[in-house]
Amino acid sequence: MVRVVIIGGGAAGASAAARARRLDPNAEIVMVEAGSMITHAPCGIPYAVSGVVADYKSLMTYTPEEFEKERNIKVLINAKAVDVDPDKRTVTVVRGGRSETLQWDKLIVATGAKPLVPKIPGVDLPGILTVRLPDDVPLLKSELADASTVGIVGGGYIGVEMAEALLHLGKKVILFEMMDRLLPAALDADMSSVLAEEMKKRGVDLHLGEKVVEFRGFGGKVSAVVTEKGEYKVDKVILAVGVKPDADLALKAGAKLGETGAVAVNEYMETGAPDVYAAGDVAEKVHRVTGRKVWIPLAPSANKEGQVAGGNAVKGRVLRFPGVVGTAVTKFFDLYVARTGLSEEEAQKLGIKYDKAVIKARTKAQYYPGYAPVHVKMLADQSGRILGVQVLGWDHIVAAYADIAAVAVERGATIEDLFFADIGYMPATAPVWHPLIVAARVLSRGKL
Amino acid sequence: MVRVVIIGGGAAGASAAARARRLDPNAEIVMVEAGSMITHAPCGIPYAVSGVVADYKSLMTYTPEEFEKERNIKVLINAKAVDVDPDKRTVTVVRGGRSETLQWDKLIVATGAKPLVPKIPGVDLPGILTVRLPDDVPLLKSELADASTVGIVGGGYIGVEMAEALLHLGKKVILFEMMDRLLPAALDADMSSVLAEEMKKRGVDLHLGEKVVEFRGFGGKVSAVVTEKGEYKVDKVILAVGVKPDADLALKAGAKLGETGAVAVNEYMETGAPDVYAAGDVAEKVHRVTGRKVWIPLAPSANKEGQVAGGNAVKGRVLRFPGVVGTAVTKFFDLYVARTGLSEEEAQKLGIKYDKAVIKARTKAQYYPGYAPVHVKMLADQSGRILGVQVLGWDHIVAAYADIAAVAVERGATIEDLFFADIGYMPATAPVWHPLIVAARVLSRGKL
Numbered sequence: 076m077v078r079v080v081i082i083g084g085g086a087a088g089a090s091a092a093a094r095a096r097r098l099d100p101n102a103e104i105v106m107v108e109a110g111s112m113i114t115h116a117p118c119g120i121p122y123a124v125s126g127v128v129a130d131y132k133s134l135m136t137y138t139p140e141e142f143e144k145e146r147n148i149k150v151l152i153n154a155k156a157v158d159v160d161p162d163k164r165t166v167t168v169v170r171g172g173r174s175e176t177l178q179w180d181k182l183i184v185a186t187g188a189k190p191l192v193p194k195i196p197g198v199d200l201p202g203i204l205t206v207r208l209p210d211d212v213p214l215l216k217s218e219l220a221d222a223s224t225v226g227i228v229g230g231g232y233i234g235v236e237m238a239e240a241l242l243h244l245g246k247k248v249i250l251f252e253m254m255d256r257l258l259p260a261a262l263d264a265d266m267s268s269v270l271a272e273e274m275k276k277r278g279v280d281l282h283l284g285e286k287v288v289e290f291r292g293f294g295g296k297v298s299a300v301v302t303e304k305g306e307y308k309v310d311k312v313i314l315a316v317g318v319k320p321d322a323d324l325a326l327k328a329g330a331k332l333g334e335t336g337a338v339a340v341n342e343y344m345e346t347g348a349p350d351v352y353a354a355g356d357v358a359e360k361v362h363r364v365t366g367r368k369v370w371i372p373l374a375p376s377a378n379k380e381g382q383v384a385g386g387n388a389v390k391g392r393v394l395r396f397p398g399v400v401g402t403a404v405t406k407f408f409d410l411y412v413a414r415t416g417l418s419e420e421e422a423q424k425l426g427i428k429y430d431k432a433v434i435k436a437r438t439k440a441q442y443y444p445g446y447a448p449v450h451v452k453m454l455a456d457q458s459g460r461i462l463g464v465q466v467l468g469w470d471h472i473v474a475a476y477a478d479i480a481a482v483a484v485e486r487g488a489t490i491e492d493l494f495f496a497d498i499g500y501m502p503a504t505a506p507v508w509h510p511l512i513v514a515a516r517v518l519s520r521g522k523l
Numbered sequence: 524m525v526r527v528v529i530i531g532g533g534a535a536g537a538s539a540a541a542r543a544r545r546l547d548p549n550a551e552i553v554m555v556e557a558g559s560m561i562t563h564a565p566c567g568i569p570y571a572v573s574g575v576v577a578d579y580k581s582l583m584t585y586t587p588e589e590f591e592k593e594r595n596i597k598v599l600i601n602a603k604a605v606d607v608d609p610d611k612r613t614v615t616v617v618r619g620g621r622s623e624t625l626q627w628d629k630l631i632v633a634t635g636a637k638p639l640v641p642k643i644p645g646v647d648l649p650g651i652l653t654v655r656l657p658d659d660v661p662l663l664k665s666e667l668a669d670a671s672t673v674g675i676v677g678g679g680y681i682g683v684e685m686a687e688a689l690l691h692l693g694k695k696v697i698l699f700e701m702m703d704r705l706l707p708a709a710l711d712a713d714m715s716s717v718l719a720e721e722m723k724k725r726g727v728d729l730h731l732g733e734k735v736v737e738f739r740g741f742g743g744k745v746s747a748v749v750t751e752k753g754e755y756k757v758d759k760v761i762l763a764v765g766v767k768p769d770a771d772l773a774l775k776a777g778a779k780l781g782e783t784g785a786v787a788v789n790e791y792m793e794t795g796a797p798d799v800y801a802a803g804d805v806a807e808k809v810h811r812v813t814g815r816k817v818w819i820p821l822a823p824s825a826n827k828e829g830q831v832a833g834g835n836a837v838k839g840r841v842l843r844f845p846g847v848v849g850t851a852v853t854k855f856f857d858l859y860v861a862r863t864g865l866s867e868e869e870a871q872k873l874g875i876k877y878d879k880a881v882i883k884a885r886t887k888a889q890y891y892p893g894y895a896p897v898h899v900k901m902l903a904d905q906s907g908r909i910l911g912v913q914v915l916g917w918d919h920i921v922a923a924y925a926d927i928a929a930v931a932v933e934r935g936a937t938i939e940d941l942f943f944a945d946i947g948y949m950p951a952t953a954p955v956w957h958p959l960i961v962a963a964r965v966l967s968r969g970k971l
Contacts (some may be wrong), residue, residue: 119950135889374955375948397943404947442581474952475923479930481945484866486934495845497929500823501565504922507822
């Protein structure tokens with residue numbers, strides 16, 4: 076009877092546990108979770124903070140009890156894995172002040188990512204908050220309750236989504252992003268500016284290209300954000316400058332970091348350390364366009380990586396994770412932002428020659444009421460292969476445009492392939508020339 | 524200077540004209556349209572009848588004057604092409620009671636489809652209406668104005684969409700479909716029943732598996748629909764039993780009908796008759812899953828076929844139309860129905876062995892407000908290749924699920940490919956396990 080220990084009860088860990096159980100009814104499976112919730116959805120935190128989602132506990136798909144009962148997986152919550160011994164094949168877990176040792180034949184490290192905390196003066200002041208787990212929601216809500224001005228440091232996904240949440244709560248929001256644009260890892264400047272305009276329109280005091288250099292306090296709490304350009308009074312700060320892999324335990328287990336700084340794994344989610352797997356935000360992935368290692372920590376791939384790791388842990392190389400193409404979605408109020416593949420900046424960094432098209436279109440037939448504007452940017456390489464797509468539009472259907480493009484990108488479609496793709500039409504759902512097809516046509520430079 | 528005559532000013536004809544002009548600034552291009560509108564959108568008719576679209580003239584993208592002025596294409600409207608002489612290379616056109624002869628070097632037949640009118644007693648009675656062109660909207664509106672009960676004969680796209688329009692106008696609607704289900708060419712019985720339930724819930728008096736055998740009149744107008752099972756009093760009838768290719772002129776030009784009854788064309792949209800092309804609803808297409816000829820008359824492929832025909836007419840085999848996978852979308856109020864690839868019935872008819880999964884899921888994270896239920900059916904062949912997907916859900920985003928699946932189907936994706944597709948996620952746009960990925964997982968029968 077194989078003993079599987081999984082460190083982490085989030086997307087990757089829980090998927091790994093469920094898959095291992097499915098493939099091996101006899102395995103002894105223990106899942107160790109540092110917080111109180113498993114199968115939790117950190118992506119829902121901004122909506123639980125804003126109150127759009129009434130109960131933060133609904134961000135948990137299964138309770139630990141359900142998981143134990145329905146899947147016969149032992150779940151240790153509020154249990155901090157503090158050490159791994161790869162020779163003795165043990166994990167040391169501290170729970171309720173007591174330490175215990177778990178024995179494993181297969182170890183799956185699914186410890187996720189944690190917020191980056193930049194080393195700048197005052198960063199440890201009370202009132203500076205980070206966003207990581209649904210467990211954090213009650214604290215975030217109570218900390219923010221009496222704040223009237225909140226500074227957000229970082230214009231990535233969390234920064235943008237928390238800005239919506241805070242406006243929703245009636246706060247004044249000042250957002251600082253060191254780079255020249257919002258969502259710098261996802262969008263090029265031209266597309267990002269559409270989001271910036273929307274944020275300004277909704278009242279966000281946006282400071283792009285402005286580096287935070289210090290936090291100042293008053294009465295023992297944060298009271299101001301200081302940048303290269305000025306000082307801004309705030310009541311609270313959301314620190315959302317990025318995340319990093321929470322790789323300590325993986326390293327203790329004998330895994331290595333890859334070139335991206337996340338745990339190196341092969342397509343079986345094996346770390347190279349005997350019988351040690353890593354999955355989810357802690358692990359590197361392969362980018363299917365470039366074949367290179369990337370670190371893009373997102374829930375959908377975490378789930379699938381967990382599934383691969385869990386299956387392989389009990390059955391040995393039954394599944395392979397093929398990698399990602401960098402599909403990601405966010406929204407700011409009614410503006411949906413989605414992307415897949417490579418951005419212009421990414422292509423440039425890799426020295427890939429590309430051509431691009433940027434169009435503005437509509438989400439429905441021009442005569443049908445309720446259409447929304449949509450901006451589409453599409454990149455292709457010199458052979459015509461689609462490299463990436465960025466989409467922004469005031470209708471949630473545009474999130475799916477990135478999905479259509481993602482399938483095209485990961486399956487090597489060319490501009491011509493996408494132009495001739497049999498995308499559906501009726502006036503209430505799309506224009507007869509779908510925005511993606513129009514973008515492909517423009518990108519063809521007169522060939523289509 | 525090449526002389527191009529295009530018969531038909533709809534999707535295919537207008538695209539052909541625009542493309543020919545783009546590739547050959549010097550060509551003499553004449554487009555002959557029987558009605559008063561070009562670049563018109565018949566798919567918008569139900570919404571113009573219901574009043575959702577206020578002005579039926581907005582169903583026209585370009586006016587004939589705009590087309591003439593901006594593209595230098597001669598447009599003859601209200602001009603009926605009545606004959607083609609393939610030896611003399613002429614088209615005879617009747618306009619305003621006068622006949623004229625156009626000379627062509629290249630002929631593009633884009634005459635579209637026309638409603639089938641079954642040969643049953645009383646079918647010629649006044650008050651029995653068909654739906655074909657935006658030009659028909661004023662007549663449809665005035666004919667329907669004083670009707671309180673309308674019989675719809677046919678449960679295809681037009682029947683379903685007109686049912687919505689008529690309910691919108693406060694009419695009582697009785698819908699008759701000979702087959703055992705709605706949208707029989709698009710959906711299998713299990714998925715179609717979801718639509719049937721919705722139609723009944725909205726008040727449609729639905730008669731499935733009930734063949735209309737006669738129309739009876741009173742005072743010289745239709746007053747009853749007679750089926751095998753009963754007689755139903757109606758004030759008007761919408762006859763929507765299907766369409767057929769309007770192929771007479773193509774045949775006169777020397778084209779042949781293919782096995783489907785539509786005009787046979789190759790991938791260049793050549794009919795085989797010298798310098799005669801056909802495009803759009805009049806022409807057959809290749810189904811990219813089966814490689815067989817099909818006749819699926821829809822606007823998106825008509826546009827692209829027109830573009831291929833127009834380009835090739837002036838430049839010779841510069842473009843190829845790769846065919847379709849049968850993607851189609853409709854809606855009934857808030858229930859969106861989309862499909863791509865093969866249905867179970869289609870697979871059975873072709874003797875293709877398949878496996879299937881039918882799931883019910885949600886369009887957003889389970890904790891995010893405003894999610895809608897969605898039903899997904901997915902078919903794969905014995906090698907695991909995805910054959911087709913049917914989707915019904917109460918959110919227009921599900922239309923795009925069929926698009927995602929369409930790209931997967933036409934690019935030969937397997938169940939595993941789709942499971943690992945990098946489809947995006949955020950709680951407001953999709954669940955973390957996207958319904959298509961869940962369907963693929965279920966279809967894998969435990970492998971994923």
